[in-house]
Amino acid sequence: MTAYVVRGARVVGGEPTDLLIRDGVVEAVGPDADVAGATRVDADGLVALPGLVDLHTHLREPGREDAETVESGSRAAALGGYTAVCAMANTDPVADTAGVVEQVYRLGQAAGLVDVQPIGAVTVGLAGERMAELGAMADSAARVRIFSDDGHCVADPRMMRRALEYVKAFDGVVAQHAEEPRLTVGAQMHEGEWSARLGLTGWPAVAEEAIIARDALLAGHVGARLHICHVSTAGSVEILRWAKSKGFRVTAEVTPHHLLLTDELAAGYDPVFKVNPPLRTDEDVAALRAALAEGVIDVVATDHAPHTTEDKECEWPYARPGMLGLQTALPVVLDTMLEPGLLDWDTVAERMSRRPARIAGLTDHGHDPAPGAPANLTLVDPAARITVDPADLASPSRNTPYAGRTLPGRIVATFLRGEATVLDGKAQK
Ligand SMILES: NC(=O)N[C@@H](CC(=O)O)C(=O)O
Ligand SMILES: [Zn+2]
């Protein structure tokens, strides 16, 4: 196993120091961190963060390997500074059995670029009717702890209650895609001024907020853990604040795109901006940024959702919703949160690594580089600027909403259990 000496890194934004990485751990930090024969990594001006952890990634394997495979998505993740991703269950077949989650888990291990932690479906086939075999998935080699029908809402309150009761037994968590389906029939974009002007059916904020309120109450009643996916409205933030003040075990995520982009981007009818939940208003963006700074929203999760050009480059109403996110997440967070002073490096590490690792129960992840810690870390150059070129991305899909945009922060290196998965901005496998 290669030993590395990382020279002059600012650990979580602190003073420059050296790191010795050997046998899967950070062996030493400081001027004595050295050993003969180690590979030297010049980290002058770079910030070392605990490896990022994504609670919400769509890898499209099994079923849509033309859009993304476990391997290509793992490579995108490593290049984005991630060391662990949680893979959503809306594959084909759906990850609703021990067999499918074990398959995804093993594909992740074989790719060896990040830890791929499968999420299990709540209901069979995401159909909302019969509960999936949650216990068998939890007991499987994949050790599933997060369950979600993401892509669909668990709309039936009785099903949601039973799922919360079930996961409580093994300290699991239900991750809800909060969308009251009766309020979003035919919806194409945020319901507001722009949907009226463009003649596209609206997806009202209340469709999200009503489910968050209902499920927060259910989680409080049951005493189980609930996680809210891709929170997108100012009203949702108020409900989350209230739920937390009650002591309910509710956590929430925001995506990078909901921190930066707004509904008026639909004006060009380019479906690259079509996503679920939809891009909202400037007021929503401001509320989401403030909530992430305050901690009412716990984490940033990418909702990386690759789609092929056939599924994306068509008329708006026929296009699939979703955006790539893994390779641009940290730059967008630096742009929207760090540079304006809403987060510092420590809180970036908290929202993108430590807290998501704790929510997912990934005990090897979310540790600051310190002596004895598992060597899962990333090095970022905050002074560099990247210009996003869809053709450069690791996914076979091209649906990034940031094409041509310049963003701060270049991921220079990523280490998974002491092995470099990315060096000099290039994937090592
Ligand atoms: N976010 C999206 O617009 N799409 C996701 C599903 C989801 O996250 O709800 C997908 O699987 O493509
Ligand atoms: Zn969703």
Ligand SMILES: [Zn+2]
């Ligand atoms: Zn999703």
